[in-house]
Amino acid sequence: NAGVMQNPRHLVRRRGQEARLRCSPMKGHSHVYWYRQLPEEGLKFMVYLQKENIIDESGMPKERFSAEFPKEGPSILRIQQVVRGDSAAYFCASSPTPVLSHTDTQYFGPGTRLTVL
Amino acid sequence: AQKITQTQPGMFVQEKEAVTLDCTYDTSDPSYGLFWYKQPSSGEMIFLIYQGSYDQQNATEGRYSLNFQKARKSANLVISASQLGDSAMYFCAMREGPGNQFYFGTGTSLTVIP
Numbered sequence: 397n398a399g400v401m402q403n404p405r406h407l408v409r410r411r412g413q414e415a416r417l418r419c420s421p422m423k424g425h426s427h428v429y430w431y432r433q434l435p436e437e438g439l440k441f442m443v444y445l446q447k448e449n450i451i452d453e454s455g456m457p458k459e460r461f462s463a464e465f466p467k468e469g470p471s472i473l474r475i476q477q478v479v480r481g482d483s484a485a486y487f488c489a490s491s492p493t494p495v496l497s498h499t500d501t502q503y504f505g506p507g508t509r510l511t512v513l
Numbered sequence: 514a515q516k517i518t519q520t521q522p523g524m525f526v527q528e529k530e531a532v533t534l535d536c537t538y539d540t541s542d543p544s545y546g547l548f549w550y551k552q553p554s555s556g557e558m559i560f561l562i563y564q565g566s567y568d569q570q571n572a573t574e575g576r577y578s579l580n581f582q583k584a585r586k587s588a589n590l591v592i593s594a595s596q597l598g599d600s601a602m603y604f605c606a607m608r609e610g611p612g613n614q615f616y617f618g619t620g621t622s623l624t625v626i627p
Contacts, residue, residue, distance in 0.1 A: 438604055438617035504558035
């Protein structure tokens with residue numbers, strides 16, 4: 397049973413370019429979460445999605461960032477017109493059920509390290 | 514206010530010794546869960562142990578145990594018989610009630626000395 401998969405593992409972009417980060421949840425999981433980890437910091441929640449729905453995007457920057465989880469295919473975190481401050485590790489996590497209980501854990505992917513030159 | 518506080522940026526421990534990593538949390542929700550994750554240098558996040566707010570006993574998973582002191586709002590991770598492979602960043606996290614997100618602390622870097 398493959399774990400959460402993220403690609404690419406490393407991504408380099410120049411300022412002003414677009415970055416697309418992909419996340420394939422674990423088999424049977426239909427809930428995806430994106431987190432950002434800035435250097436020397438813990439993970440910060442960005443967005444929670446179910447298939448074709450954004451459930452909670454309270455942690456997403458208001459501009460340049462968007463996320464989707466289509467009916468078919470991986471979840472995509474898209475960053476337009478990247479700036480140096482976007483350099484970070486972006487983690488995706490998945491869970492099999494709606495988060496109805498505090499006992500539900502999330503399973504993390506290996507992360508994508510974005511470097512903006 | 515910070516939801517999760519980890520006050521030890523770095524810790525050292527001798528191989529085969531036990532070590533305690535501190536974590537305090539802040540919530541007014543009576544129902545919450547506390548999690549510890551390990552992040553080795555390769556970068557992935559590995560789930561270690563979970564403690565629920567209503568659990569009567571401290572959680573244990575192999576060499577990992579969680580010293581849960583509810584009144585003090587602390588959830589310290591204890592690693593017994595440290596191994597060189599335990600060298601990594603360790604993150605404490607919390608989920609409140611039916612909320613969707615995890616709140617993470619800033620992490621503790623553990624180095625095991627041979």
